[in-house]
Amino acid sequence: MSDLSVKELLHQTTLNQLSNKRTTAYGIDQKIILDIGSLYIKFGLSGEASPRQCLPNRIYKNIENCPEGIIVEGDLKPLYQLRLNPSALTEIYERFKEQVKLIFYRFMMSDYKHKRKVLIAENLLLPIDIKNAIATILFEYMNVPSIIFAPSQLLALTSVGKKTGLVVDCGYLETTVLPISDYGCLLHSIKTMPCAGQDISQHLKQLIMKYASISFDDGSVFPFSEDWEKLLTNYVIEDIKASICFVGLKPDPATEIQERTKDGHIIYRSSASEVGYPMEDRRLKILIPGWVRERAAEILFDEERNEASIISLIIDAIKSTPTDLRTSLIQNVLLIGGTSMLPGFSSRISYELKEQLVENNFEHLSSHVKIIRSKFPANTASWIGGSILGSLKYEGQEVTLEQWNETHKVPDWSNYTILNEEDENNE
Amino acid sequence: MEHLNKNNNKNNIPFPYVYYQCTCQVVSKIRRDIFFSTNQFPLKEPVESEINSTTISHFPPTHFNHYRLKSIYNLYFCPSCCEIHCPDCVKNDFLCFYCPNCLFDVPQASVVSEQNRCIRNCFECPVCFNVLTVVSQKDVLPTSASTSSITDEQNSYYLACNVCQWKSLEIDLSFDKSTGLYLQLQKKESVLPHEVEFQNLRNYYDKCLRSNSNMNSINTKRLSALFGNSSSLLISPSIISHIPDLKTKLILAKRENNQKSDEYNKTNDNQDSTILMEDELEMIRLKNLENMEELTSLEQKLNQPEDQPKFLSHLRIHRIPLRVKLQTKCNKCEKILIKQEIQKMKKPSNIRFAIKCFARDYIPNIFIQQLIPNKPLYKDMPVQVLLKFVNPLSQEIQVSLTTLPNKQNENENKSKPKIDTDIKKSAPKSPMSPIFGRRTSSLMASPKARKRGPSLKISTAPIIPTKIKEEQYKKSEGVSSCNVTVLAKNFKIPAYDPLKEFENETEPTEQKQVGIFEKKKNSVSIVVEVRPTGNVNDRVEFPILVTYSFVNDQKEVDNETPISPNYAELSHGVQKFVSFWTVIGIGKIVEENIDNNKDNKNKENKNKKK
Numbered sequence A: 001m002s003d004l005s006v007k008e009l010l011h012q013t014t015l016n017q018l019s020n021k022r023t024t025a026y027g028i029d030q031k032i033i034l035d036i037g038s039l040y041i042k043f044g045l046s047g048e049a050s051p052r053q054c055l056p057n058r059i060y061k062n063i064e065n066c067p068e069g070i071i072v073e074g075d076l077k078p079l080y081q082l083r084l085n086p087s088a089l090t091e092i093y094e095r096f097k098e099q100v101k102l103i104f105y106r107f108m109m110s111d112y113k114h115k116r117k118v119l120i121a122e123n124l125l126l127p128i129d130i131k132n133a134i135a136t137i138l139f140e141y142m143n144v145p146s147i148i149f150a151p152s153q154l155l156a157l158t159s160v161g162k163k164t165g166l167v168v169d170c171g172y173l174e175t176t177v178l179p180i181s182d183y184g185c186l187l188h189s190i191k192t193m194p195c196a197g198q199d200i201s202q203h204l205k206q207l208i209m210k211y212a213s214i215s216f217d218d219g220s221v222f223p224f225s226e227d228w229e230k231l232l233t234n235y236v237i238e239d240i241k242a243s244i245c246f247v248g249l250k251p252d253p254a255t256e257i258q259e260r261t262k263d264g265h266i267i268y269r270s271s272a273s274e275v276g277y278p279m280e281d282r283r284l285k286i287l288i289p290g291w292v293r294e295r296a297a298e299i300l301f302d303e304e305r306n307e308a309s310i311i312s313l314i315i316d317a318i319k320s321t322p323t324d325l326r327t328s329l330i331q332n333v334l335l336i337g338g339t340s341m342l343p344g345f346s347s348r349i350s351y352e353l354k355e356q357l358v359e360n361n362f363e364h365l366s367s368h369v370k371i372i373r374s375k376f377p378a379n380t381a382s383w384i385g386g387s388i389l390g391s392l393k394y395e396g397q398e399v400t401l402e403q404w405n406e407t408h409k410v411p412d413w414s415n416y417t418i419l420n421e422e423d424e425n426n427e
Numbered sequence B: 001m002e003h004l005n006k007n008n009n010k011n012n013i014p015f016p017y018v019y020y021q022c023t024c025q026v027v028s029k030i031r032r033d034i035f036f037s038t039n040q041f042p043l044k045e046p047v048e049s050e051i052n053s054t055t056i057s058h059f060p061p062t063h064f065n066h067y068r069l070k071s072i073y074n075l076y077f078c079p080s081c082c083e084i085h086c087p088d089c090v091k092n093d094f095l096c097f098y099c100p101n102c103l104f105d106v107p108q109a110s111v112v113s114e115q116n117r118c119i120r121n122c123f124e125c126p127v128c129f130n131v132l133t134v135v136s137q138k139d140v141l142p143t144s145a146s147t148s149s150i151t152d153e154q155n156s157y158y159l160a161c162n163v164c165q166w167k168s169l170e171i172d173l174s175f176d177k178s179t180g181l182y183l184q185l186q187k188k189e190s191v192l193p194h195e196v197e198f199q200n201l202r203n204y205y206d207k208c209l210r211s212n213s214n215m216n217s218i219n220t221k222r223l224s225a226l227f228g229n230s231s232s233l234l235i236s237p238s239i240i241s242h243i244p245d246l247k248t249k250l251i252l253a254k255r256e257n258n259q260k261s262d263e264y265n266k267t268n269d270n271q272d273s274t275i276l277m278e279d280e281l282e283m284i285r286l287k288n289l290e291n292m293e294e295l296t297s298l299e300q301k302l303n304q305p306e307d308q309p310k311f312l313s314h315l316r317i318h319r320i321p322l323r324v325k326l327q328t329k330c331n332k333c334e335k336i337l338i339k340q341e342i343q344k345m346k347k348p349s350n351i352r353f354a355i356k357c358f359a360r361d362y363i364p365n366i367f368i369q370q371l372i373p374n375k376p377l378y379k380d381m382p383v384q385v386l387l388k389f390v391n392p393l394s395q396e397i398q399v400s401l402t403t404l405p406n407k408q409n410e411n412e413n414k415s416k417p418k419i420d421t422d423i424k425k426s427a428p429k430s431p432m433s434p435i436f437g438r439r440t441s442s443l444m445a446s447p448k449a450r451k452r453g454p455s456l457k458i459s460t461a462p463i464i465p466t467k468i469k470e471e472q473y474k475k476s477e478g479v480s481s482c483n484v485t486v487l488a489k490n491f492k493i494p495a496y497d498p499l500k501e502f503e504n505e506t507e508p509t510e511q512k513q514v515g516i517f518e519k520k521k522n523s524v525s526i527v528v529e530v531r532p533t534g535n536v537n538d539r540v541e542f543p544i545l546v547t548y549s550f551v552n553d554q555k556e557v558d559n560e561t562p563i564s565p566n567y568a569e570l571s572h573g574v575q576k577f578v579s580f581w582t583v584i585g586i587g588k589i590v591e592e593n594i595d596n597n598k599d600n601k602n603k604e605n606k607n608k609k610k
């Protein structure tokens, strides 16, 4: 490196440090913003325009055992499920502990001396036990000075500069619709169904095993058989979903539905192309039919299957809000969560919502349907909101380490389960 | 899937094993007991300071799994506190930050401002995450006519990956100079749409919040109460009904809506049609996809969280993330337990330590040497376990062992609890002799006696939990389903002497102690008789309390670290006691069968385990 470039570098570093000072000009220390999903943890510093990383949840080794880098191995594995049994909690606790250490020490490079506050974009339906586990780990192992919990939907709405809107969160475990009016969550109108990304993944896997085939580089093609199931790891399924699946328009029952199988699948007709997903150093390809790519996510819209669909949730939510609020809600539909990033998802919601509003005698609302356009990826919307608000001055409540030490209570810490889990395991 | 794990989850360490209970387990057990008796949470520190070999002896491990017990190779030992520590009860902090490619050190201040990435010419391949190298366009072109026509000024540079052959030209990125690439890149990238949007939003909300504090408007109140409010709301759905009258709120909100001056970005009204158009275009592109050549993988998307592009052409170059070297300190006295050498390596293959306090270098290493007879475990068929204790210290140590009281015959069990009198007799000087007597008797005492007033004070006397799991040991019968007899409860292990390492074994001349199988150099093997009493498929595993003592003969202890509360005890010539619990697991009870079937059965069982 020449002298000149070193000088330039130093200059640049000073500039950056200055601009960094600018970002903390409001006199607020940067917080660590966490959005803890079942499949990914998004983390980063407040005041930054994107999370540092979307860390997939896998089994991570003790950081003490891999002192230099980060050893990543193993398949994606959801950190938690909506329904918890007590013994699963121990595993979640241990896994989250290792991941928090990884995030703080290896990625954020922030140790107990930094005393950075933590803001958590919180899923309103997160089981209280998991919330407790999260707080225990952050306070007991990382000694964070305080934790702020903020509802993820509200944060997401701030990421588009709105104060009123209908937030449709389609993540991994569940789909939630929450109307928000003037920054107030109308919790009595929250609608949810336990069908989201995870169900699409399972459905996609079933469809691939039934209807896909495998082609080898010598040109031979075999139907997909159970022997190949081991190829379909969670990572591969998520990868297929994120790269080649999409949501087509509402299928026409007359021309696009080919057959209803006995086990409840629907085989569709589709003009979408078959795509080969290369594996094993391109020695083989999984040939995925176009209709599987197009219709894997159809279960979200299948009211018969789930006794609800994403559209019926939205309409139910609207119905339960005061009439004078409905127009402004339907004009501000915000789609968040990784699953909503499937191409065609927004259009499908928009068209089908308009259609079903008419069917439900809401013609006057139908013409107002508007999907909010965000400049941020839908799966980081809540994180972004946290980053914005976390960098500004707030007087919101928070749980401080001192409060924690006195009571060991997160907002409502009624059941003390973490250190106590041995007893529960016995039952 | 979760349900299947349920049973394995409790006790899950593969046989055979010798695992250790870390000090922090005792701390959390004490804290839990105090919580149960007082409903108040004790802080970690006061409890930690009460830990000594007596308190440890009162808290045998009850759950034998990876969460509760650790292998000796995963444990540290703090020489100033004389305590075992594990990765959960240490403090980590940073020794240095460096780039794994150029190996330059980065000061902490610029680590934060540079987003933990290297600011030299170190870039990561967005496709395969290896290092990119600078290539001059001039060098790549064939040496024929065209090259000579390119002058140095016209020459341009690009980044290329030697592993996957990706070139930055694929995303239309080239550089005028081969140096200061980061600067050049920054200039080109200064206007990323998401960053602009982010700054606008921040300014908008900053303005909102400021004006709010003056105007005291309802919105800003709610905005600033956003965090607090919401978290109390989610506790239970019933609370939803307590939300104050919505209508009045809404009327207020409506009034405010009329002064629309505070709206963010209300200009882009056509956003719905725009987003739908973009969305449909992308959908159609995917629908007609021919192959996946142009698509990014999930990993590549996650590596660029700001926009998570679907297409390779939208990938961007990122600087190489920095790495960090950690040092691990005792969380009680802050003595450094692990410190890596500052020397940095590109590959994390061989790690050297400047300081290392691994438990295996401080506490007796225990191994299962042999099972006699080495046959499957049957109910009520005693086996002898040869346990080998190796002394890693350069001092002789005195070891004393204690086991939990054995399960008695049904009748005896109903009578008063057995006190392990053997211990009293054989080790009168041991500091923790009547442990089980005290603990069991307190457990068995009348309910009145147990209902003690809350007391946060921790004494070295056994802590009596009010909500006692009286069943604890009965329950654990199913767990440690065996009777254990240790004959040699006290023995000495000679010091480790590196000079004798390669000497031939000399037959010990001294008389053999009862229960001792053999003595070699710095190791002693003892006989432990184990009689499985459980049912078929029960795990045979049992805790042993190991207390060892030594007289510190080191004249000086290094003074670099803060002095611990126990430091004084360590001074020259004072005898020091250290206690820890181990759990020894030898296998599962198999079904007894006619002789010739035995071996087959045994194999079957082994297969099942796998």
Ligand SMILES: [Zn+2]
Residues within 6 Å of the ligand: B022, B023, B024, B025, B084, B085, B086, B087, B088, B089
């Ligand atoms: Zn520990």
Ligand SMILES: [Zn+2]
Residues within 6 Å of the ligand: B099, B100, B101, B102, B103, B104, B118, B119, B120, B121, B122, B320
């Ligand atoms: Zn570098």
Ligand SMILES: [Zn+2]
Residues within 6 Å of the ligand: B125, B126, B127, B128, B129, B130, B161, B162, B163, B164, B165, B166
């Ligand atoms: Zn590459």
Ligand SMILES: [Zn+2]
Residues within 6 Å of the ligand: B078, B079, B080, B081, B082, B330, B331, B332, B333, B334, B335, B564
């Ligand atoms: Zn210490």
